Amino acid sequence: MKAETLKRLYYQMLRIRMIEEKIAELYPEQEMRCPVHLCIGQEAVAAGVCANLSHDDYVLSNHRSHGHYLAKGGDLKAMMAEFYGKVTGCSKGKGGSMHLVDLSVGFLGATPIVGSTIPIAVGTAFGSVMRGETRVSVIFFGDAAPEEGVFHESLNFAMLKRLPVVFVCENNFYSVYSPLSVRQPEGREIFELAKGHGIESYQGDGNDVVEVYQLAERAVRKARHGGGPTFLEFKTYRWREHCGPYYDNDLGYRAESEFQEWRRRCPIETLKERLLSSGVLCNQDIHDMVSDLDAEMEDAIVFAKESPLPEEQLLLEHIYAP
Ligand SMILES: Cc1ncc(C[n+]2csc(CCOP(=O)(O)OP(=O)(O)O)c2C)c(N)n1
Numbered sequence: 001m002k003a004e005t006l007k008r009l010y011y012q013m014l015r016i017r018m019i020e021e022k023i024a025e026l027y028p029e030q031e032m033r034c035p036v037h038l039c040i041g042q043e044a045v046a047a048g049v050c051a052n053l054s055h056d057d058y059v060l061s062n063h064r065s066h067g068h069y070l071a072k073g074g075d076l077k078a079m080m081a082e083f084y085g086k087v088t089g090c091s092k093g094k095g096g097s098m099h100l101v102d103l104s105v106g107f108l109g110a111t112p113i114v115g116s117t118i119p120i121a122v123g124t125a126f127g128s129v130m131r132g133e134t135r136v137s138v139i140f141f142g143d144a145a146p147e148e149g150v151f152h153e154s155l156n157f158a159m160l161k162r163l164p165v166v167f168v169c170e171n172n173f174y175s176v177y178s179p180l181s182v183r184q185p186e187g188r189e190i191f192e193l194a195k196g197h198g199i200e201s202y203q204g205d206g207n208d209v210v211e212v213y214q215l216a217e218r219a220v221r222k223a224r225h226g227g228g229p230t231f232l233e234f235k236t237y238r239w240r241e242h243c244g245p246y247y248d249n250d251l252g253y254r255a256e257s258e259f260q261e262w263r264r265r266c267p268i269e270t271l272k273e274r275l276l277s278s279g280v281l282c283n284q285d286i287h288d289m290v291s292d293l294d295a296e297m298e299d300a301i302v303f304a305k306e307s308p309l310p311e312e313q314l315l316l317e318h319i320y321a322p
């Protein structure tokens with residue numbers, strides 16, 4: 001893989017991580033009043049998939065969408081302002097962290113109803129085909145979404161019409177506090193479900209950004225050239241609590257040793273070591289990236305905090321209204 005691509009992937013993951021750590025740091029001030037589902041630990045999936053997309057491609061997501069929004073090029077200031085409920089937010093302050101949207105970069109939206117955005121992504125892919133466009137639609141969802149009926153309806157229709165959609169399942173093994181073992185039959189892999197619908201399907205290491213990138217590259221190229229849908233399942237791990245800025249391993253629903261094992265496999269540290277040892281990056285490069293990102297975040301936070309709250313009359317207005 002080209003050095004430039006590796007650097008870009010590293011920067012993208014680092015950016016997502018630093019922004020989310022900043023959110024976690026500021027959250028206890030209680031000025032952000034929306035729930036936040038952080039993707040710290042899962043950055044490689046967002047970065048590796050979105051690095052293959054063009055500006056015109058579409059992305060939809062779920063409740064854990066910050067990384068997807070940022071990796072697709074969503075505006076950081078509008079995202080931070082949204083968290084603070086400000087009118088300058090990407091959903092005009094009415095949606096919060098679970099309703100990110102940036103139509104200008106093809107991030108069509110995220111909603112927290114599990115599975116709900118999967119048919120929308122399939123619909124946008126259908127629309128692209130009907131209009132003769134070569135756009136690809138990507139839908140990110142978690143390991144709980146395949147438990148919703150609409151997941152199967154969507155996969156069926158996507159395959160029937162050979163639509164340009166890439167299904168990306170981030171399997172972090174838990175739905176809130178429930179492990180896969182109490183929700184899905186033992187021994188059945190999620191990506192096998194997609195094969196049941198006749199969809200080409202792969203399982204990959206979601207903490208290896210290069211593997212994510214390469215699997216997504218193939219899937220996106222195939223979709224763009226009329227080859228139809230692909231399903232990608234990436235195994236990864238959420239480090240912090242399901243919702244909120246803290247750690248919650250003390251609750252006992254998952255083993256500390258399991259968490260430590262995944263933490264040791266940090267997608268960002270792993271790539272950093274590789275890039276430093278191969279000379280693609282030096283410590284000064286990383287230092288410069290961190291300073292740039294610090295400055296960018298500082299600007300976004302000032303913007304968010306200083307922006308006004310929405311006026312009352314906006315309550316009943318459609319957020320996409322011009
Ligand atoms: C239809 C529906 N059922 C239940 C919920 C409550 N809920 C919110 S997030 C979540 C967990 C989803 O787990 P997963 O899809 O694995 O995503 P993760 O949180 O692990 O990233 C649940 C059950 C919901 N939002 N929508």
Ligand SMILES: [Mg+2]
Pocket residue numbers: 142143144170171172173174175176
């Ligand atoms: Mg999950």
